[in-house]
Amino acid sequence: MTGERPIRLAIVDDDPLVRAGLRILVGGSPDIEVVAEAGDGAEAVTAADAHWPDIILMDIRMPRVDGLVATRRIRSREGAPQVIVLTTFDADEYVLEALRGGASGFLLKDTPPREILAAVRSVASGAATLSPTVIRRLIDHVADPExxxxxxxxxxxxxxxxxxxxxxxxxxxxxxxxxxxxxxxxxxxxxxxxxxxxxxxxxxxxxxxxxxxxxxxxxxx
The missing domain is CATH 1.10.10.10 (Winged helix-like DNA-binding domain superfamily/Winged helix DNA-binding domain)
Structure with missing residues (x-):
């Protein structure tokens, strides 16, 4: 990314070890810069307003304000950063709700580091989308009477x-x-x-x- 500013990334997770691991991962990439961390959704909204990240890696299950609420609040604003949700299960109904709330995709927490970085770059470029296979798996695993x-x-x-x-x-x-x-x-x-x-x-x-x-x-x- 010679001549271009790094992708500004915020990391939101209630586990300090996860945040530390992601910060270390990003530290080796000159084209991505961690500009903020947050431990729950309320802090994520504040961090988005204060630091203007391009991308937020957002955990779902967090105390106080969860990632679903935070994603909706952040994505409803003008010029909002893109959100990639983090989850443990790819069939988790909460992930589908986050996508409907404006998230640009999701990553499993055991995703290989190289793929995490690739996803951040892809979403930052505006070219990201979920594959139809992923969407079908999410929908197929969610019991929806409506x-x-x-x-x-x-x-x-x-x-x-x-x-x-x-x-x-x-x-x-x-x-x-x-x-x-x-x-x-x-x-x-x-x-x-x-x-x-x-x-x-x-x-x-x-x-x-x-x-x-x-x-x-x-x-x-």
Whole structure:
């Protein structure tokens, strides 16, 4: 990242050893800088306001204010940092709720260090999304008695999209990058980026993950 400032990272976890381990991990990467640490969600919101991180690694289960509440509060603000949730179980229903609250993805706490750093860089670049496999695993493991209602609501929201916007939304839901969508639909990369931006605005969403989840809710895949 010569000539560019490092990615500003905040680490939120109630376990000091986890925070210390992540700080050591990041310390060997000149393109990522830890600018804040927090021990619960309330401290995370304060740290986000005070230090303006680009990315927050957010634990879910914490005392006082958990990561779900903190993620919603942080992501509801203008110019909010991206959030990657941390969890022990990939089928944890709390992770799905965090994604719906605006998180850009998740990492398991036993994720190899190289993959943690890669995820931070990917989300910071704006190119990150959850793979459809991950989304399906999350949804498949969550017992949701309101699935039918959610499907109807999702389809109603998508009904106002143009045919092209709908095609782009489905490809986002399938886990394709902007470049892959451009190739699939015969469009330029700036055009795809424009469609994604309009989708976010029209659907009142704040990242690609939420587009993917809405498409999955509508059962269009």
């Amino acid at each position: 699935a039918g209602t959610r499907r109807a609501r999702a389809r109603a929201r998508l009904a106002d999209l143009t045919e092209r916007e709908r095609e782009v939304a489905i490809l986002v839901g399938q886990g394709h990058s902007n470049a892959e969508i451009a190739g699939e639909l015969g469009m330029s990369l700036p055009t795809v980026k424009g469609h994604v931006s309009r989708l976010l605005s029209k659907l009142d969403l704040n990242n690609r993950v939420q587009i993917a989840l809405l498409v999955h809710d509508a059962e269009l895949l």
